[in-house]
Amino acid sequence: MNSTFSALSEPNRLHIVELLREGPLTVGEIANRLGLNQPQTSKHLRVLSDAGLVEVHAVTNRRYYKLRPEPFQEMEVWLDSYRRLWNERFDRLDDYLQEMKRKEGEKK
Amino acid sequence: MNSTFSALSEPNRLHIVELLREGPLTVGEIANRLGLNQPQTSKHLRVLSDAGLVEVHAVTNRRYYKLRPEPFQEMEVWLDSYRRLWNERFDRLDDYLQEMKRKEGEKK
DNA sequence: TCAAAATATTCCTTGACAGGAATATTCCTA
DNA sequence: TAGGAATATTCCTGTCAAGGAATATTTTGA
Numbered sequence: 001m002n003s004t005f006s007a008l009s010e011p012n013r014l015h016i017v018e019l020l021r022e023g024p025l026t027v028g029e030i031a032n033r034l035g036l037n038q039p040q041t042s043k044h045l046r047v048l049s050d051a052g053l054v055e056v057h058a059v060t061n062r063r064y065y066k067l068r069p070e071p072f073q074e075m076e077v078w079l080d081s082y083r084r085l086w087n088e089r090f091d092r093l094d095d096y097l098q099e100m101k102r103k104e105g106e107k108k
Numbered sequence: 109m110n111s112t113f114s115a116l117s118e119p120n121r122l123h124i125v126e127l128l129r130e131g132p133l134t135v136g137e138i139a140n141r142l143g144l145n146q147p148q149t150s151k152h153l154r155v156l157s158d159a160g161l162v163e164v165h166a167v168t169n170r171r172y173y174k175l176r177p178e179p180f181q182e183m184e185v186w187l188d189s190y191r192r193l194w195n196e197r198f199d200r201l202d203d204y205l206q207e208m209k210r211k212e213g214e215k216k
Numbered sequence: 217t218c219a220a221a222a223t224a225t226t227c228c229t230t231g232a233c234a235g236g237a238a239t240a241t242t243c244c245t246a
Numbered sequence: 247t248a249g250g251a252a253t254a255t256t257c258c259t260g261t262c263a264a265g266g267a268a269t270a271t272t273t274t275g276a
Contacts, residue, residue, distance in 0.1 A: 002119055009117035010234080011110055021189055027253060040235060042254050061243055061252050069193040076191075079184055081129055085177040118264080135223060148265060150224050155263095169222055169273050 001078055004071045007051035012036060013044045017053060017067065024057065024066035109186055112179045115159035120144060121152045125161060125175065132165065132174035 008014050015034050019025065025033075031041040045065055048054045053071050057064045116122050123142050127133065133141075139149040153173055156162045161179050165172045 002117070002122055005113050005116040005122065008113040009110070012234090014110055014113065028251095037236080038253070039237085039255080043234080046254080063253065067190070067193055069190075072187060072190045072193060075183070076187055079180060079187065082175070082177075082180045083184075085175055085180060120264090136221095145266080146223070147225080147267085151264080154224080171223065 001074060003051045004053065004075065007048055007053055010044070010047075012040070013048055016041075016044055016048065020054065020065065020067045024064040026062045026064055028062075030065070109182060111159045112161065112183065115156055115161055118152070118155075120148070121156055124149075124152055124156065128162065128173065128175045132172040134170045134172055136170075138173070 008017065012034065016030055019030060019033055027038065027041055027045065030036070030045070031038050034041075036044075045054060048065075049056065051071070052068055054065045055068050057066065116125065120142065124138055127138060127141055135146065135149055135153065138144070138153070139146050142149075144152075153162060157164065157173075159179070160176055162173045163176050165174065
């Protein structure tokens with residue numbers, strides 16, 4: 001959780017993550033789209049990778065980076081504990097959703 | 109969004125935020141519970157306050173800090189755009205939840 | 217009014233981290 | 247197989263932020 005926030009606290013890394021919502025991208029593509037230099041892009045991707053936010057899939061010369069769902073799921077769970085701070089009205093519905101998710105998890 | 113992640117990237121600040129889930133607390137109480145010195149606690153609270161994560165309510169000598177819901181709501185919205193990364197099964201239910209939230213927002 | 221409690225702020229030092237530039241590495245292709 | 251993409255790594259430097267210690271500020275209560 002902490003490593004997730006650390007990784008996302010850097011503006012360019014946050015941009016990378018938001019860009020990767022569209023789907024897997026190459027280092028060069030990321031660098032181009034965001035106006036970053038290649039080395040810094042690789043370095044940021046390294047940090048994101050260490051934090052488990054992205055994973056690589058190498059095809060020939062290129063390396064495709066894409067988002068890993070786990071950290072986002074963790075954030076979701078983490079956020080759940082703050083939900084009662086606001087909007088009490090949806091607690092029951094949220095509970096239902098959480099229950100569904102829990103059952104889903106058990107099946108695996 | 110960025111300022112939220114920055115504020116939460118510091119371990120002690122994350123602890124403070126998690127502690128404040130229980131409810132408003134005094135600087136001294138926070139410092140005690142987390143084993144922090146008072147000055148650093150005040151400094152961390154300052155950062156959290158600048159990021160809009162907490163707000164103060166002064167009563168006589170004490171200052172009670174408590175969480176503000178807005179940043180967490182923003183994170184929720186932000187996370188929504190990543191939800192299709194996993195668990196497609198819940199998209200429809202999530203959509204329903206989002207629709208409810210949207211309608212709720214309109215009423216104000 | 218004065219001492220003490222609660223909190224905030226300042227100054228200093230140190231460590232971490234991001235960017236730039238250069239270089240290494242890997243793998244393809246002509 | 248040599249050259250060139252595409253990517254990763256290293257080294258260096260400057261900046262910034264966190265902790266420690268001391269001090270300032272505010273407010274209470276005797």
